[in-house]
Amino acid sequence: MPRRTNPFKPTAGMNPPELIGRDMILDDFSEALANGVGAPDRLMRISGVRGVGKTVLLNALGDIARANGFVVVDVASNAGFCDRILHALTGRGEISSLTISPSILGMGLGSAELARPATQLGEAMLTASKRSGLLVTLDEIQDAPIDELRELGNEIQLLIRQGANVAFAFAGLPTAVDGVVGVDTLTFLQRARHVELTRLNDAEVEESLAETIRLGGSSAASGVPTLLADAASGYPFMVQLVGYYAWQSAARRKSDEIGTEDARRGISLARRNFDGMVIEPALRRLSPRQLEYLVAMAECEGDVVSSGEVAERMGLAARDVGSYRRRLLDAALIEQVGYGKAAFSIPYMRDYLREHRDELMSLA
Numbered sequence: 001m002p003r004r005t006n007p008f009k010p011t012a013g014m015n016p017p018e019l020i021g022r023d024m025i026l027d028d029f030s031e032a033l034a035n036g037v038g039a040p041d042r043l044m045r046i047s048g049v050r051g052v053g054k055t056v057l058l059n060a061l062g063d064i065a066r067a068n069g070f071v072v073v074d075v076a077s078n079a080g081f082c083d084r085i086l087h088a089l090t091g092r093g094e095i096s097s098l099t100i101s102p103s104i105l106g107m108g109l110g111s112a113e114l115a116r117p118a119t120q121l122g123e124a125m126l127t128a129s130k131r132s133g134l135l136v137t138l139d140e141i142q143d144a145p146i147d148e149l150r151e152l153g154n155e156i157q158l159l160i161r162q163g164a165n166v167a168f169a170f171a172g173l174p175t176a177v178d179g180v181v182g183v184d185t186l187t188f189l190q191r192a193r194h195v196e197l198t199r200l201n202d203a204e205v206e207e208s209l210a211e212t213i214r215l216g217g218s219s220a221a222s223g224v225p226t227l228l229a230d231a232a233s234g235y236p237f238m239v240q241l242v243g244y245y246a247w248q249s250a251a252r253r254k255s256d257e258i259g260t261e262d263a264r265r266g267i268s269l270a271r272r273n274f275d276g277m278v279i280e281p282a283l284r285r286l287s288p289r290q291l292e293y294l295v296a297m298a299e300c301e302g303d304v305v306s307s308g309e310v311a312e313r314m315g316l317a318a319r320d321v322g323s324y325r326r327r328l329l330d331a332a333l334i335e336q337v338g339y340g341k342a343a344f345s346i347p348y349m350r351d352y353l354r355e356h357r358d359e360l361m362s363l364a
Contacts (some may be wrong), residue, residue: 026060083153122155125156134166279346298353
């Protein structure tokens with residue numbers, strides 16, 4: 001039997017075969033391009049936790065814009081992004097340095113320094129907008145230097161005031177996206193369409209998994225899509241992981257049907273890889289006290305935990321753990337659920353923290 005290509009794509013930023021639950025967002029953006037200058041959905045701010053599909057959504061917006069003849073520039077927002085936008089638009093500018101640095105789920109461009117006059121970026125953007133329209137997408141906004149955000153924001157605001165054919169979308173962790181629109185010179189972005197990406201609907205995930213398997217040329221045994229959807233926990237990156245490894249298990253058996261054992265094996269491998277690709281890199285960024293807070297939170301009963309419970313387990317007063325809690329909220333590792341209460345933002349985080357408690361506490 002010829003080997004079928006695995007249709008699932010669990011790689012950071014890689015477009016999956018199907019965007020689950022994002023149809024309305026894409027339709028609104030497509031209509032905004034068709035409706036011309038001034039349509040509100042041409043400005044979009046996208047927020048969500050790691051792995052929830054922010055980069056994938058930016059990619060999909062770019063695909064729509066290209067299909068409409070737009071010039072599209074996609075950049076990560078670490079240092080030097082204004083220069084990278086200019087270089088992409090003009091092909092000019094002498095790169096004096098280029099570094100590659102690791103990001104949470106892969107590799108990201110570090111910085112590029114180009115020599116240019118302060119007004120050259122705006123001129124290049126205006127030229128592109130006149131030619132066929134321009135979309136700029138900016139990812140990982142939490143890494144953006146504030147001076148570069150001001151520069152790009154000022155140029156985009158000026159282009160909008162001039163009636164230029166432009167669109168702009170940026171994405172990042174929730175607190176970072178909120179922070180950008182609060183910058184004095186960028187308050188016009190408060191009018192941008194706010195898209196908060198949350199966990200996917202289990203029924204939609206199940207349907208998508210079954211359809212992706214079918215379109216890939218295989219089939220799923222009864223109950224397999226449900227099993228995989230439950231394990232994915234509504235988390236887009238995990239959807240791709242469980243689908244990928246379940247497919248691989250069946251392929252290695254040279255079977256065109258994904259069976260229950262393939263699904264279970266795939267879920268186990270997906271869990272292991274999810275830990276290594278998402279959870280562990282996120283934990284490595286934390287201070288010892290922040291790590292201790294998360295471990296204490298994981299040891300509490302229930303999905304929603306009060307700050308007081310965590311403080312008690314840490315042997316501290318509630319007022320003394322507030323700063324750790326705030327930083328974890330800012331990093332989108334936990335999310336607020338009512339006054340003084342929080343839950344884990346990333347699936348399987350609690351399980352990982354409990355399983356590796358002793359190892360983690362030795363580092364705290």
